[in-house]
Amino acid sequence: MKLLTHNMLTSNIIKGVKNGYPLKIAATKVEEREVDYNPEFITRLLPKLDWSAVHKGAVDLNKAEGVPESMMDDYESNEDFLKTAHNILLQVEIIEGNLECPETGRKFPITNGIPNMLLNEDEVSEK
Amino acid sequence: MKKSKFPTPDISHLKSGDFEKIYEPAEDTFLLLDSLEKDIDFLNNLRPSICVEIGCGSGVCLTFLAQILNIPAYFISTDINPAAVELTGLTAQQNGVNIQTILCDLVSGIEDRLEHQVDTLLFNPPYVVTPSSEVGTPDISASWAGGVKGREVTDRLLPKIEKLLSDNGIFYLVIIKENNQDEIHDLVGREKFDCETVLSRRSGPEFLSVLRFTRKIT
Numbered sequence: 001m002k003l004l005t006h007n008m009l010t011s012n013i014i015k016g017v018k019n020g021y022p023l024k025i026a027a028t029k030v031e032e033r034e035v036d037y038n039p040e041f042i043t044r045l046l047p048k049l050d051w052s053a054v055h056k057g058a059v060d061l062n063k064a065e066g067v068p069e070s071m072m073d074d075y076e077s078n079e080d081f082l083k084t085a086h087n088i089l090l091q092v093e094i095i096e097g098n099l100e101c102p103e104t105g106r107k108f109p110i111t112n113g114i115p116n117m118l119l120n121e122d123e124v125s126e127k
Numbered sequence: 128m129k130k131s132k133f134p135t136p137d138i139s140h141l142k143s144g145d146f147e148k149i150y151e152p153a154e155d156t157f158l159l160l161d162s163l164e165k166d167i168d169f170l171n172n173l174r175p176s177i178c179v180e181i182g183c184g185s186g187v188c189l190t191f192l193a194q195i196l197n198i199p200a201y202f203i204s205t206d207i208n209p210a211a212v213e214l215t216g217l218t219a220q221q222n223g224v225n226i227q228t229i230l231c232d233l234v235s236g237i238e239d240r241l242e243h244q245v246d247t248l249l250f251n252p253p254y255v256v257t258p259s260s261e262v263g264t265p266d267i268s269a270s271w272a273g274g275v276k277g278r279e280v281t282d283r284l285l286p287k288i289e290k291l292l293s294d295n296g297i298f299y300l301v302i303i304k305e306n307n308q309d310e311i312h313d314l315v316g317r318e319k320f321d322c323e324t325v326l327s328r329r330s331g332p333e334f335l336s337v338l339r340f341t342r343k344i345t
Binding site (some may be wrong): 004011013021032041045051112118119 | 174232241
């Protein structure tokens with residue numbers, strides 16, 4: 001699972017959880033896998049992301065060095081930033097660990113790179 | 128098998144035992160592939176950034192889309208079946224594309240953050256008319272058992288389409304005649320969405336169609 005995907009996950013599917021975002025990452029196995037750098041693709045993705053959650057995820061993974069806390073205005077022309085974003089979003093792979101609901105601590109296991117967001121029936125929010 | 132300019136994704140890594148756990152690509156799958164291929168110029172023009180497949184099964188449909196698009200995109204597959212998400216990852220890998228897989232119920236856990244963000248959404252649901260009691264069982268029958276009108280699973284997603292799709296977003300849905308296209312269009316929202324049939328095909332007792340929903344231009 002990439003941080004790109006972590007950026008899309010919320011735990012407010014649990015009954016009583018308000019925001020459930022971002023999920024805390026407790027990883028036990030992380031790998032880096034090379035992905036072709038495509039600045040145009042990264043630039044298209046960035047407006048769809050919550051950058052502060054990218055930064056928090058990077059901190060959880062101990063990979064926040066060089067990752068800014070917020071996006072700069074000129075990000076489209078900032079090659080260094082686009083490369084940093086490419087690496088942290090696309091090349092870092094969480095293989096094993098847990099995602100944790102920031103409000104309840106409920107753990108969602110990541111197994112073989114796949115997050116398990118399934119809930120028991122009695123946990124599911126009615127909304 | 129389909130005859131076209133784009134080859135069907137390689138699924139030689141899937142063994143017969145896998146098809147006891149996940150849905151084996153069949154006529155409905157190929158009709159969806161053929162529909163995506165038919166629409167490829169249209170899809171490339173829309174330049175999708177986020178493409179999602181719900182109930183990915185073997186992963187062959189989203190893998191195919193990833194292969195035929197001429198630009199990179201972020202591909203997400205979900206399934207409620209652990210074997211399906213695992214094998215989808217392998218299908219993507221086997222064909223040199225990346226798909227992020229999530230084990231979840233429809234779009235549970237991603238629907239808030241994907242609000243008005245999904246550019247292409249695929250769903251080949253369990254559409255067979257069955258007793259309600261057969262829907263959502265933990266075995267392979269969950270991949271086809273659709274309950275009343277074959278729509279019990281589909282109908283849980285349809286009201287979310289408006290929320291999920293981006294301004295240019297497109298939703299592809301596989302149906303059989305018994306699912307009732309008119310009622311489906313009502314549930315997605317007749318005022319907001321156009322619904323067209325991309326392709327139809329008879330396969331044994333099933334009359335299959337792939338529907339394409341696009342936002343009405345306002």
